[in-house]
Amino acid sequence: xxxxxxxxxxxxxxxxxxxxxxxTLSRVKMLIDEKKKLNPKYLIVVGIxxxxxxxxxxxEAILGRQYxxxxxxxxxxxxxxxxxxxxxxIISIVEPELQKGENILINGISKSGGTTETIANFEVxxxxxxxxxKDYEKYVVVTTDENSKFWSLAKEKGFxxxxxxxxxxxxxxxxxxxxxxxxxxxxxxxxxxxxxxKLIRDQCLNIDSWKNPAALSASLIYLHAKQKKxxxxxxxxxxxxxxxxxxxxxxMGESIGKEYNIEYKQVFNGITxxxxxxxxxxxSMAQLYLGGPYDKFTSFVxxxxxxxxxxxxxxxxxxxxxxGMQGIKMSKIMNAIYVGVKTAFRKGKRPFIEIVLPDKxxxxxxxxxxxxxxxxxxxxxxxxxxPFDQPNVESYKIETRKILEGEKN
Amino acid sequence: xxxxxxxxxxxxxxxxxxxxxxxTLSRVKMLIDEKKKLNPKYLIVVGIxxxxxxxxxxxEAILGRQYxxxxxxxxxxxxxxxxxxxxxxIISIVEPELQKGENILINGISKSGGTTETIANFEVxxxxxxxxxKDYEKYVVVTTDENSKFWSLAKEKGFxxxxxxxxxxxxxxxxxxxxxxxxxxxxxxxxxxxxxxKLIRDQCLNIDSWKNPAALSASLIYLHAKQKKxxxxxxxxxxxxxxxxxxxxxxMGESIGKEYNIEYKQVFNGITxxxxxxxxxxxSMAQLYLGGPYDKFTSFVxxxxxxxxxxxxxxxxxxxxxxGMQGIKMSKIMNAIYVGVKTAFRKGKRPFIEIVLPDKxxxxxxxxxxxxxxxxxxxxxxxxxxPFDQPNVESYKIETRKILEGEKN
Numbered sequence: 001x002x003x004x005x006x007x008x009x010x011x012x013x014x015x016x017x018x019x020x021x022x023x024t025l026s027r028v029k030m031l032i033d034e035k036k037k038l039n040p041k042y043l044i045v046v047g048i049x050x051x052x053x054x055x056x057x058x059x060e061a062i063l064g065r066q067y068x069x070x071x072x073x074x075x076x077x078x079x080x081x082x083x084x085x086x087x088x089x090i091i092s093i094v095e096p097e098l099q100k101g102e103n104i105l106i107n108g109i110s111k112s113g114g115t116t117e118t119i120a121n122f123e124v125x126x127x128x129x130x131x132x133x134k135d136y137e138k139y140v141v142v143t144t145d146e147n148s149k150f151w152s153l154a155k156e157k158g159f160x161x162x163x164x165x166x167x168x169x170x171x172x173x174x175x176x177x178x179x180x181x182x183x184x185x186x187x188x189x190x191x192x193x194x195x196x197x198k199l200i201r202d203q204c205l206n207i208d209s210w211k212n213p214a215a216l217s218a219s220l221i222y223l224h225a226k227q228k229k230x231x232x233x234x235x236x237x238x239x240x241x242x243x244x245x246x247x248x249x250x251x252m253g254e255s256i257g258k259e260y261n262i263e264y265k266q267v268f269n270g271i272t273x274x275x276x277x278x279x280x281x282x283x284s285m286a287q288l289y290l291g292g293p294y295d296k297f298t299s300f301v302x303x304x305x306x307x308x309x310x311x312x313x314x315x316x317x318x319x320x321x322x323x324g325m326q327g328i329k330m331s332k333i334m335n336a337i338y339v340g341v342k343t344a345f346r347k348g349k350r351p352f353i354e355i356v357l358p359d360k361x362x363x364x365x366x367x368x369x370x371x372x373x374x375x376x377x378x379x380x381x382x383x384x385x386x387p388f389d390q391p392n393v394e395s396y397k398i399e400t401r402k403i404l405e406g407e408k409n
Numbered sequence: 410x411x412x413x414x415x416x417x418x419x420x421x422x423x424x425x426x427x428x429x430x431x432x433t434l435s436r437v438k439m440l441i442d443e444k445k446k447l448n449p450k451y452l453i454v455v456g457i458x459x460x461x462x463x464x465x466x467x468x469e470a471i472l473g474r475q476y477x478x479x480x481x482x483x484x485x486x487x488x489x490x491x492x493x494x495x496x497x498x499i500i501s502i503v504e505p506e507l508q509k510g511e512n513i514l515i516n517g518i519s520k521s522g523g524t525t526e527t528i529a530n531f532e533v534x535x536x537x538x539x540x541x542x543k544d545y546e547k548y549v550v551v552t553t554d555e556n557s558k559f560w561s562l563a564k565e566k567g568f569x570x571x572x573x574x575x576x577x578x579x580x581x582x583x584x585x586x587x588x589x590x591x592x593x594x595x596x597x598x599x600x601x602x603x604x605x606x607k608l609i610r611d612q613c614l615n616i617d618s619w620k621n622p623a624a625l626s627a628s629l630i631y632l633h634a635k636q637k638k639x640x641x642x643x644x645x646x647x648x649x650x651x652x653x654x655x656x657x658x659x660x661m662g663e664s665i666g667k668e669y670n671i672e673y674k675q676v677f678n679g680i681t682x683x684x685x686x687x688x689x690x691x692x693s694m695a696q697l698y699l700g701g702p703y704d705k706f707t708s709f710v711x712x713x714x715x716x717x718x719x720x721x722x723x724x725x726x727x728x729x730x731x732x733g734m735q736g737i738k739m740s741k742i743m744n745a746i747y748v749g750v751k752t753a754f755r756k757g758k759r760p761f762i763e764i765v766l767p768d769k770x771x772x773x774x775x776x777x778x779x780x781x782x783x784x785x786x787x788x789x790x791x792x793x794x795x796p797f798d799q800p801n802v803e804s805y806k807i808e809t810r811k812i813l814e815g816e817k818n
Contacts, residue, residue, distance in 0.1 A: 049692025066498040068478055083648045083744070084739045085769075088717035089475040117688055119731045120721055120742055125720040149730050156726075171693075174579045229705055231640065231681055239492045250693030257697025270701025271638055274683055279526055280489045282805065283458025283579075284659030288666025291801035295639055308497035312529055312756025313536040317565075321558050322528045324813035330493045333529055333813065337491070340809030347804065360494075391698035395757065396691065400749030404733035404742065 012376060012388040014165060015172035017213045019370075020197040024165075025191070028177050031141065031160055032184045038139065040074055040105040041097045044090065045182050046122045047109030048080040048172020049250060051143075054369065055180045057247040061240050061365045062188050074186055079121040083344030087124060097389035098132040107182055108159075109143040109359045111170050116400065133303075143177050163319055167386050171251050176364075188364045196366030204374040214371055218301070218378035222354055224297035225271050229351070231295050234269050237302040237338050240360060245303075247277030256386035262384050267387055278302075279363055286341070290348050298345070298352040301340055301368070305359045306331060421797040423574060424581035424787060433574075433599070437586050440550065440569055441593045447548065449483055449514040450506045454530045454591050455500065456490040457520030458659060459579020460552075461760035463778070464586045466656040469586045470649050471699055481593055484590050488530040496530060500537055507541040516550045516591055516762045517568075522557030522577050525809065536647040552586050578797055580659050581782055584775075598771045607773030613783040623780055625785035626708070629762055633706035634680050634792075638760070640704050641680050646711040649769060653710075654684030657781055664785045664796035671793050678794055687711075695750070699757050705763040707754070710777070711747055714768045715740060762797075 014330065018024070045052050056078060059067065068075045078089050094104050094167055106129060108122040109175060127137045142154035143162040155160050162177035173179065184190040204214035221232055234245045257270035276285055278300075289296065290361045314327040345352050355371075380387025427433070454461050465487060468476065477484045479798050486499050503513050515538060517531040538545045550565035552571040571586035582588065584606055613623035623710040630641055641661065643654045664681035685694055687709075698705065723736040734742060754761050764780075767772045789796025 048689060053693065064494060064498055066495075066502065069502050070498060071501075081648060081686070082739050082742045084715045084717050084719040084743075085473060086475075086648050087719055087739065089473055089479060091476050092480075093475065114730050116731050116734070116742065117693075118744070119727060119733055123722055123724050123727050123734075124719060124739070126724075143750035153726060153730065155421050185471040230702060239490060239495050246693070249690075252695045253697040253701075257701035258701035267702070268702050270697045271684065272681075272697065272701075274681065274702070280457060281658075282802070283524075284462065284655070285662045286802050286805060287799040288662040288681065289680045290804055291668035291677070292662075292666035292681070293639060293677050295681070306493045307692075310493040310496055310533060313532055315532050315535075317562060318528060318532050321523050321562065322525050322811070322813075324815075325525070325529055325532075330491050330496065330529060330533070333491045333525060334485065336812035337525070337805070337810045339812055340805040340807075343808040344805035348801075391693070392757075393695050395699055396695060396746070396749040398749075399752040400745045401732070402677070402732075402744035403748055406733075 010167060012169075013288045014167040015169070015175070015373060016201055016214065016370075017388055018165070018168065018175040019194050019201060024177060025180070025194070026191070027336055028180045028184060029161065031162065031181060033103055035141065035160075037187060038103045038105070040096050040139070041076050041102045042077060042104040043108050043182060043185055043215065044094065044125060045109065046079045046106060046118055047143075047178070048115060048117050050173055051109035051111065051115070051118065051178055052078055052080055053243070053247040053250055054174025055182050055367070057244040058174065058179060058183055058188065058193065059186060060243045061360050062193070062362055063186065064240055065242070076182070076186055078135055079125065080117065081366055082117045082120050084157060090125075093126060095128065098128070101331045102266055103139060104129070105139050105141065105185070107141045107143065109178055110148075110150055111145055111164050111173070113144045113148030116404075119150075123381075143181065143183060145371040155241070171254055172388075174247070174369055192362035192367040196361075196363030197370035199363070200367040200370050201374065204298055204371060212280055214374035215378050217353060217371070217375045218382060221271065221297060221375075222382040229297045229298070230271055231274055233276055233296050233298045235278060235281075235298050235300045236353075237300065237334065238306075238360070239277055239299060239319055240276055241303075242275065244365075244368065245277075247369070249273045249275065251372060251376050254390045254393075256383060256385060258385040259392055262386055267385070269383055277396060278341065279334065282337070282341065289350065290344055294350070297349070298350065300338075300342070300354040301362055302354065303357050307360065345396060413624045418770040419576060421576055421578075421608055423576040424578070424584070424782060425610055425779075427574070427577065427584040428603050428610060433586060434589070434603070435454045437571065437593060437599070438442075438590045439569065440559070440590060444514055444550065444569075444594060447512045447514070449548070450511045451503050451513040452483055452485045452591060452594055453488055453503065453513060453515050453534060454485065454518065455515060455527055455534060456552075456587070457524060457526050459582055460485055460518035460520065460587055461489055462580075462656040462659055463583025464591050465581065466653040467588060467592050467597065467602065467774055468595060469652045470769050471771055473593065474649055482542065484594055485591070488534065489493070490524065491526045491529050496533060499534075504537065507537070511536070511729070512548060514548050514550065516552065516593070517559070518552040518558055519557075520554055520573050520582070522553045522559030524763045525813075528559075552590065552592060553654075563689070580663055583656070583778055591682065601771035602775040605770075605772030609773070609776040609779050613780060623783035624787050626762060626780070626784045627791060628783075630680065630706060630788055631791040633760055638704055639680055640683055640687055640706070642683045642698070642705050642707045644685040644687060644690075644707050644709045644761075646743065647715075647769070648686055648689065650710060650712075651684065651686055653777065654686075656778070657684045658684065660785050662783060663802075664789055665792060665794060667794040668801055671795055676794070678792055687750065688743065691746070691750065698759065698774065699753055703759070704757070707759065709747075709751070709761055710760035711763065712766050712769055715775065716769065
């Protein structure tokens with residue numbers, strides 16, 4: 001890809017050049033060091049869609065979904081939608097800390113600088129912060145396009161600023177300051193994350209498609225879509241990866257779901273991304289996947305080595321209930337289920353590919369996300385749609401603006 | 410429906426009779442009172458699929474997704490799949506409490522009594538409990554079919570027991586002791602929950618289809634499925650309802666996804682249930698929903714009145730970023746977005762129905778779940794499939810058992 005060779009940000013595919021942007025990385029790391037000195041108890045990420053899905057995905061994959069309930073230094077909350085109960089709960093969680101004189105950080109993220117939900121939640125949380133901190137500006141970081149209206153407001157107010165390279169769209173921005181700042185602040189090794197992403201990026205630029213995992217994966221999804229498999233299930237055998245599935249929903253939904261193709265022909269193109277979790281969803285969706293219509297193509301993702309290892313006790317009496325589990329590693333049970341599912345899929349002629357990650361390290365997770373972003377660019381190419389825009393989203397936003405701007409309290 | 414009139418449990422549709430089962434309700438309430446006296450800090454629900462999806466759905470809808478992070482008396486953890494990192498995290502959260510001499514409760518739930526994941530996790534957690542409590546039996550409740558192997562083991566060990574009526578299948582069991590015990594223990598008014606369910610049940614038994622919301626909803630889903638809309642999206646405009654979506658995935662996936670119909674004809678029938686959250690997923694899936702293929706039918710669910718009300722501050726400078734929001738209620742913004750989406754769906758000829766709940770009270774949530782369960786029974790009838798079995802699930806379980814029983818450590 002030429003975009004990679006040019007190492008610049010003037011192409012829609014610019015996101016693949018985030019991985020070597022040392023200037024941005026050093027700016028992010030500097031700001032992380034600066035804000036860590038405030039010893040914050042909570043980081044509140046205020047953003048929606050491309051502004052928080054990648055961060056949640058990486059945070060949960062590496063630190064776990066129960067991260068906030070474990071003993072951790074800096075906890076994290078996500079304010080995305082304008083659901084008053086969500087925002088009230090966030091306030092109920094952080095306000096007691098502020099009352100005790102503790103600190104919190106607010107990272108407001110909006111590429112355009114005018115995202116309704118983000119600006120609304122940002123205002124409410126700034127209002128809270130101001131009640132407890134005279135010098136509240138130093139607890140706020142704004143991540144946005146340089147020279148957006150949010151950028152200039154932040155400058156006026158004296159908030160810290162991080163910029164998103166112009167051509168890097170929301171769903172491709174996890175390795176920009178959008179993701180790097182909050183992830184690094186939470187203690188994730190962002191250099192390892194980028195290193196993993198860079199490693200697979202180079203493989204995914206191979207012009208020999210057979211040696212290019214992103215092109216291969218895209219081709220298989222494409223060929224199955226042509227055979228009326230209009231659903232793509234990302235079936236993750238690791239509960240901590242669920243939010244990677246949600247991140248991928250945006251990536252596939254927005255990149256491939258298109259009314260018009262690149263030749264301006266009305267095509268109503270799209271593959272619906274779904275997310276399943278193994279073994280949990282075997283107890284809800286397996287009946288449909290094995291007995292239902294042949295309208296799906298599945299990508300399994302499994303983890304070779306979890307962070308922890310649990311061995312079942314040797315309770316012989318329980319072997320009456322399920323045989324073969326006494327004293328064995330829990331991972332062997334999960335593996336037996338996974339192999340069982342693949343065998344059943346094969347016997348039922350349900351098509352799938354599999355991705356096996358060695359572990360949930362920053363490097364492995366970085367590889368998975370970068371692979372998927374490049375897969376989507378290739379898939380857009382094969383389907384002749386532009387994987388970088390999202391024109392139809394405007395239609396509901398126009399209606400919403402009409403209502404809001406005509407609204408009286 | 411005759412099943413309702415007979416008020417018995419000898420029919421597959423028996424779940425609709427759970428709502429008037431006062432004997433079971435009083436047994437559950439008695440056990441809740443008994444276990445509350447132990448002053449538990451945590452309840453661990455050990456179950457998967459039909460054994461925990463309903464409980465999570467109701468708990469999060471009524472108590473909120475961030476329940477454990479709020480100041481609450483009894484926190485709740487769910488051990489479902491055999492993911493060692495999940496179980497290790499649960500241990501890391503509860504073990505410090507046990508070390509301090511605090512109490513925890515374990516509720517092991519398996520209808521058949523032989524669910525691999527549930528028995529494995531149950532054994533591991535019993536092992537933990539035994540380390541700290543000599544009289545560990547009294548902290549354990551087992552919910553299962555009467556006379557399953559799990560039932561007899563629990564009896565032998567002296568665990569408390571709750572039975573699931575035989576004909577009530579997992580995905581229809583939320584109003585049986587499967588859901589009622591944990592939900593009641595967490596302080597949810599289970600009588601109100603049942604009252605709401607009963608209220609809508611009676612409407613959903615109306616033989617006049619136009620006055621029967623379950624039959625109407627089923628008919629619309631059916632008619633759209635016949636027009637190749639093979640995806641049903643439950644689009645919930647309330648983040649706390651996400652797990653109701655996950656519960657519904659099982660309900661629809663297992664009930665309707667069928668290789669054979671009731672005439673033993675191979676049909677590979679099925680509608681794929683997906684879940685979207687408003688406004689969050691507008692920033693990931695709206696492009697596909699509005700620009701992509703016409704392969705979906707959408708059921709919107711919205712809440713008229715949230716538990717809390719937040720008013721945006723009157724920051725005039727921020728009106729440069731988004732107009733029309735200063736000093737207004739947050740719920741007005743969400744409503745403007747919801748109305749905007751419905752208008753865009755209408756203009757784009759994307760078919761939908763909507764369900765409006767007055768609030769997230771136990772009565773309203775009970776109504777929604779009961780409506781959906783009866784909708785699924787009618788949908789099975791229309792599609793000529795049995796909505797109560799899940800025969801294809803066996804295929805992967807057989808493979809898994811082969812591996813486990815041949816397994817050496």
